[in-house]
Amino acid sequence: MSDEHDHASDSERSTDDDEVSSAATDGGEESSDAEVRRTASDGGVVLDPWGSASVDDYRKLFEEFGIEEFDEVIDEVPEPHYLMRRGVIFGHRDYRPVAEALRRGEDAAALSGFMPTGDPHIGHKLVFDELIYHQQQGADTYGLIADLEAHSARGLTWEEIDEHARDYLLSFIALGFDPEEGELYRQSTNRELQDLAFELGGKARFAEFEGIYGFDGSTSVSHMQSVVTQMADILYPQLDEPKPTVIPVGPDQDPHVRFARDLAAKMRYFRVTEAFASFEADAAERTLIRRAYEAREEYAEESDRPRCEEAAAWLDGVDVDPTGTADDPAAAPEFGAARESAVEKLENAGMEPLRPRVRFLDRNATDEAFDALVEAIDGEKRVFEAHADSFEMDRAEAEELAREVEVDNGGYGFVSPSSLYHRFMTGLTGGKMSSSIPASHISLLDDPEEGYEKVRAATTGGRDTAEEQRELGGRADECPVYELYAYLLAGDDDGFAEEVYEECVGGERLCGGCKEQAAELMREFLEEHQEKREEAEELLESLDIDLDVDASRRGVAPTEDE
Numbered sequence: 001m002s003d004e005h006d007h008a009s010d011s012e013r014s015t016d017d018d019e020v021s022s023a024a025t026d027g028g029e030e031s032s033d034a035e036v037r038r039t040a041s042d043g044g045v046v047l048d049p050w051g052s053a054s055v056d057d058y059r060k061l062f063e064e065f066g067i068e069e070f071d072e073v074i075d076e077v078p079e080p081h082y083l084m085r086r087g088v089i090f091g092h093r094d095y096r097p098v099a100e101a102l103r104r105g106e107d108a109a110a111l112s113g114f115m116p117t118g119d120p121h122i123g124h125k126l127v128f129d130e131l132i133y134h135q136q137q138g139a140d141t142y143g144l145i146a147d148l149e150a151h152s153a154r155g156l157t158w159e160e161i162d163e164h165a166r167d168y169l170l171s172f173i174a175l176g177f178d179p180e181e182g183e184l185y186r187q188s189t190n191r192e193l194q195d196l197a198f199e200l201g202g203k204a205r206f207a208e209f210e211g212i213y214g215f216d217g218s219t220s221v222s223h224m225q226s227v228v229t230q231m232a233d234i235l236y237p238q239l240d241e242p243k244p245t246v247i248p249v250g251p252d253q254d255p256h257v258r259f260a261r262d263l264a265a266k267m268r269y270f271r272v273t274e275a276f277a278s279f280e281a282d283a284a285e286r287t288l289i290r291r292a293y294e295a296r297e298e299y300a301e302e303s304d305r306p307r308c309e310e311a312a313a314w315l316d317g318v319d320v321d322p323t324g325t326a327d328d329p330a331a332a333p334e335f336g337a338a339r340e341s342a343v344e345k346l347e348n349a350g351m352e353p354l355r356p357r358v359r360f361l362d363r364n365a366t367d368e369a370f371d372a373l374v375e376a377i378d379g380e381k382r383v384f385e386a387h388a389d390s391f392e393m394d395r396a397e398a399e400e401l402a403r404e405v406e407v408d409n410g411g412y413g414f415v416s417p418s419s420l421y422h423r424f425m426t427g428l429t430g431g432k433m434s435s436s437i438p439a440s441h442i443s444l445l446d447d448p449e450e451g452y453e454k455v456r457a458a459t460t461g462g463r464d465t466a467e468e469q470r471e472l473g474g475r476a477d478e479c480p481v482y483e484l485y486a487y488l489l490a491g492d493d494d495g496f497a498e499e500v501y502e503e504c505v506g507g508e509r510l511c512g513g514c515k516e517q518a519a520e521l522m523r524e525f526l527e528e529h530q531e532k533r534e535e536a537e538e539l540l541e542s543l544d545i546d547l548d549v550d551a552s553r554r555g556v557a558p559t560e561d562e
Contacts, residue, residue, distance in 0.1 A: 065254055067091040067421060078103045081133040082492050083126065083422060089248075091421040093257060097244035098418050102137045109237035109245040110134035111142035113187075113230070115150045116164030119443040120171045122488055123425045123433050130248035130420060132176045139246075141182040142237055143172050147549070148187040148229050152222035158549055166547050169540055171444045174532035179543055187229050189546045192239060197225070197232035203266040204228055204259075212255050227256070234260040234417050242403060242413040248420040257419040264414040269365035269406040270373065272398045275357050275389060277308055277349050278382070284338035285345065288315060291330045292346070293354050306354045312346035315339060357382075357389040358398040369409035376405055425487060426480040430459035444533075448526040455484065455519035461504075462511035474504040474511065481511070481518050489521040 070092050074080055076099045083089045101108035112127050114120070128143075135141035145165045150156045156164075169184060187193060209215040209224055234257065237245045247257055265271070275281070276289045292311040299314040300306035316339075318330045326332045330339070346354075360377075362370050374383050379392030390398060403413040427433040427440030434440050442451045461479030463469040476482040482504060490497035503509035540547075 065258075067093055067251070067254065068095075070095075070420070073099060076100065076103065078137060081129065082490075082494060082497075083129060083133075083487070085494060086486050086497060087423075088126065088487055089130070089420050089422045091251070092419065093254075093261075093421075094416060094418045095246060095420060097415065098139075098246045101244045102134075102139060105138060107140070107241070107243040108134075108138070109140040109142065109243055110248065111144070111233065111237050111245065112248050113144040113146040113149075113233055114168045115146045115154065116161050116168055117150055117154050117156060118164065119445050120168045121433070121441045121443045122484075123441060124168070124171075125175065125444070125488065126422050126425070127248050128172050128175045128177070130422070131172075131182075134246065134248075135178060135182055136176075140237055140243075141177070143169070143177060143182065143184050144190075144233055145169070145184075145186045146226075146230065146233070148222075149226040151188075152220060152226040162548050166540070167445060169545070169547075170533045170536050171529070173536040173539060174529055179539065184543060184545050186546060186549065187226075187233065188549055190236075193229065193232050193236055196236065196239065197229045200231050200235070200263050200267065201225075201228045203263050204231070208259065208262075212259055227259075230256050231260045231263050235264055235412075235414055238412065238414050242407065242415045244415055244418060246418045246420055248422070250424055251421045254419070254421070257417065261416045264416050266363070267412055267414055268363065268402075269369050269409070269411045269413075270402040271361040271363055272395065272402055273359050273361060274395065275359040276354050277346070277352055278384070278389075279345050279349055281342065281345060282338070284335060285342040287329050288335060288339055288342045289346065289354070291315075291328065293356065295330075296354070308346040308349035308352045308354055311354050312343045315346065316343045355391065357391045358393050358395055360388045360390070360398065360402055362386055362388075364411070365406070366409060369405060369411065372409055373402065373405045376401055426483055428454055428458040428480050430480060442522065442526075444526070444529060446526060448523040448530070451526045452519045452523040455481065455522045456515055458515060460511040460515065466510055469510055470507040473507040474509065476501050476504040479504070481515055484518050484522065489518055489525065 068091060070084065070089050071087075073092060073095055074084055076096060077084060078099070081089070098108050098110075100106075110131050112131055114124060114127070131141050131143060145161075145168060147158075147161045147165060150161050150164075151158065165186065172184075173179060185193070206215075206224075209219070209227065213227065215224060234245075234247055237243070247253075247260075249257065274286060274290070276286070276293055281289060289311070292315045293306065295314060296306040296311070297303045300310050315330060318328075318339075320333055320336065321328075321331045322333070324333050329335050360373060365373070370388075374381070374388050377388060377390045377393070379390065381391065382389045393401070403415075407413040425433045425441075427437065428442070429437065429440045431437075431440065439454060439457070442454055446454070458481050460481050461475035461477070463472055463474065482500065485500045486497050490500070500509065500514070504514065
């Protein structure tokens with residue numbers, strides 16, 4: 001979850017953890033992460049939080065990982081940031097609850113972390129800007145230094161970490177973060193965070209670390225501990241009270257977000273689902289049973305009181321679509337196994353009426369919490385050993401009630417965390433932007449003249465000759481220099497960014513003049529930023545954050561996992 005930009009005792013009534021995957025298709029908060037980690041050999045996108053991050057085709061992220069297009073939600077966002085308006089922020093996962101809270105002036109939070117492995121650079125500024133935007137929109141905002149991750153996964157010494165941590169925090173404050181309204185912390189010195197990580201660790205299994213991150217017998221225990229700590233980071237803003245929370249990251253960090261969403265769900269006292277009878281059904285079976293209920297007038301002797309055995313006979317007799325294109329799931333081949341099991345469960349239920357209801361499944365609740373929930377359900381209800389059914393509440397009301405009872409009885413009540421995804425900046429040399437390649441990036445600590453020279457020497461998307469450029473136009477969409485305008489130099493002026501783009505692709509703007517203008521703007525930006533960093537020094541010193549943990553740490557630097 002740290003944004004590196006290194007292109008960087010269960011209750012007896014607790015339900016089985018396999019429910020994590022089933023809820024993903026029926027509108028629940030949970031999702032399966034068995035397929036989070038991809039390898040290049042399967043033709044998919046590689047999302048490795050500690051690898052050399054790059055994405056060749058952002059569209060594949062929508063298909064393979066369920067990341068949603070940000071354009072579909074931008075109209076619901078109050079005063080969207082220019083990174084949103086220009087498509088730099090291209091995707092999201094469940095951002096609507098955050099946008100709605102901001103729009104209504106309700107509680108929301110934003111958090112992201114930074115692994116201090118080198119100087120902060122203009123790639124990191126994307127996340128700084130996203131956090132600052134959310135703070136300005138009224139969200140509780142958190143910035144953290146992922147020093148435990150840097151030490152365990154990257155092998156940095158504590159002395160190195162201390163030095164880089166200060167630089168990140170100074171730049172964050174200089175760019176506009178208000179530490180008096182938000183919170184800054186280090187993983188290694190935050191005891192509340194570490195306590196939460198310990199609790200989350202009780203719900204994490206080694207098989208998940210294998211499937212999500214590819215960990216094996218050679219992975220150090222501290223590396224695995226750092227991952228659980230990152231899960232705690234993501235949920236930390238909700239320690240006092242549950243609220244919609246967004247994590248702005250690069251897409252390479254998506255495995256962390258998805259794992260955190262699963263752990264948040266596993267920590268909940270109750271899971272709310274829909275149901276149609278007293279027996280339990282998984283998500284696919286519920287889809288088919290729902291379809292059978294909708295078709296009740298076709299088969300039920302009493303359409304307002306269809307029986308389970310009637311629904312079983314109807315479902316068993318639906319013709320399967322051999323083309324695999326059926327819109328009706330009851331006829332789709334891929335639901336074959338689920339249909340067989342759903343029919344069996346319906347037959348076993350016999351003459352029990354098929355009735356829609358909202359179900360509260362007990363997964364971690366204390367006896368007192370479960371009893372309190374049953375007492376709080378108004379109207380018609382049925383209570384079983386492991387769940388309670390309400391026949392008069394809708395899904396949203398049930399979710400709210402479950403969370404309220406949980407918090408009142410000592411639970412966390414976590415809201416599943418949301419995320420935003422931004423595009424990676426192209427390196428100035430045309431490849432990946434990497435801290436290990438100085439010419440590829442501009443550090444926020446670079447001398448302004450050095451920043452000027454790096455831009456002047458940057459690769460462009462221009463044609464081979466000025467004549468070709470005027471005739472064919474430049475390739476702004478492939479140009480690292482244009483990215484500087486869109487991501488940083490044009491600031492909030494969309495008109496300016498658009499003008500640069502149109503002049504480039506129209507052949508009016510030549511690369512020499514364009515780079516000169518960008519270089520001068522970069523010099524001005526670095527001059528102003530470094531002046532503000534100096535002003536931030538005194539403020540940083542006054543904050544309750546330990547900037548020197550090296551003296552309290554002993555031992556050799558860990559060996560980075562292979």
